[in-house]
Amino acid sequence: MVWLRTVVREFYxxxxxxxxxxxxxxxxxxxxxxxxxxxxxxxxxxxxLLFAGLAAILVENASRRARK
Structure with missing residues (x-):
């Protein structure tokens, strides 16, 4: 069953x-x-509003990833 977990994790x-x-x-x-x-x-x-929210989420995610 470990292989199934690995396959699901890779697919995700x-x-x-x-x-x-x-x-x-x-x-x-x-x-x-x-x-x-x-x-x-x-x-x-x-x-x-939809675009502004998605853009804000993207900017926040990019800045968070850049700090890592």
Whole structure:
């Protein structure tokens, strides 16, 4: 069964390099999906907020990785 764990870990590593980054992106996407349709803003702003949040997550992750 050790080989199965190794295969699953390698398969996971193909798609997710940084688990914290992936979880943060999924949480942000879920929050935008749940909240933005209920906020009374123009059609332009949900896209801007989605992009700004994802860009902030990317910058934070890159700066954290650069310090290592």
């Amino acid at each position: 590593g193909l798609f997710v390099d940084d688990g914290r980054f992936a979880v943060t992106v999924v949480i942000w996407l879920g929050a935008c999906w749940l909240i933005l349709p209920h906020v009374a803003v123009g059609a332009f702003w949900p896209g801007v």
